[in-house]
Amino acid sequence: MLFIDEGLELLTEYEALALLRTGDIGRVGVTVGALPAIFPVNYRIIDGAVVFRTSPGSKLNAATSGSVVAFEVDDHDPEARTGWSVLVVGRAEVVHDVDVTFKILDAGLEPYAGGTRTDIVRIEPMFVSGRRIVQDGSDR
């Protein structure tokens, strides 16, 4: 068990990828007009990549096309004081691929805000890391 910071345990890549598969909503970190921005998306893991749907011409579509972006998923149990987060960094691109579209339909991936978000954005992971909150044994 590797601690990266007090109270935080670094996950193995295997653990991080396994948790990444369990999520439904993630957040994409991009740059819009030289300023940082974060947007929630519904996502799935398809062929080892993070995939979400967006509208042609949307801000998120433009910000992700061809850019290196951050993608984060987390889950928390405030009562138990536990939680984890997984961070993916990779280049995003809009894909036009019938095979991927079928896999998205099979995976039941609906866009975050519904509607006819026909563009498929794919983030190919360059780096994957994960952290888990570990209890320190005290009762605070």
Place this chain on the structure above:
Amino acid sequence: MLFIDEGLELLTEYEALALLRTGDIGRVGVTVGALPAIFPVNYRIIDGAVVFRTSPGSKLNAATSGSVVAFEVDDHDPEARTGWSVLVVGRAEVVHDVDVTFKILDAGLEPYAGGTRTDIVRIEPMFVSGRRIVQDGSDR
């Protein structure tokens, strides 16, 4: 009601700020070694700014000190297909201020991973925006 994209309604600043006060865990978007990253934090709104705790010397501490960062909060009801997200962009800085420390104690702000995270990071909002998922009336 202003639609920014199909299925998404732009919130007023008043609505966005009101929702920002209701959250507990948010995500900070920063740049670490020229790459984008997103980390979850426990936060409070104190004196009109986003405030969270971090460890001196930590990656998050270094990435936020003096940088313009994104901060995002969201909430979702998958069953009802509703949700909202609020995005804050602003300069982050570590503050050493007894008054702020007392307010953090009053607000019960615990650091995300517990422990002795003594540094207080404050994000002064430059821009605040919010989006809400609106139902399109169809049953999909």
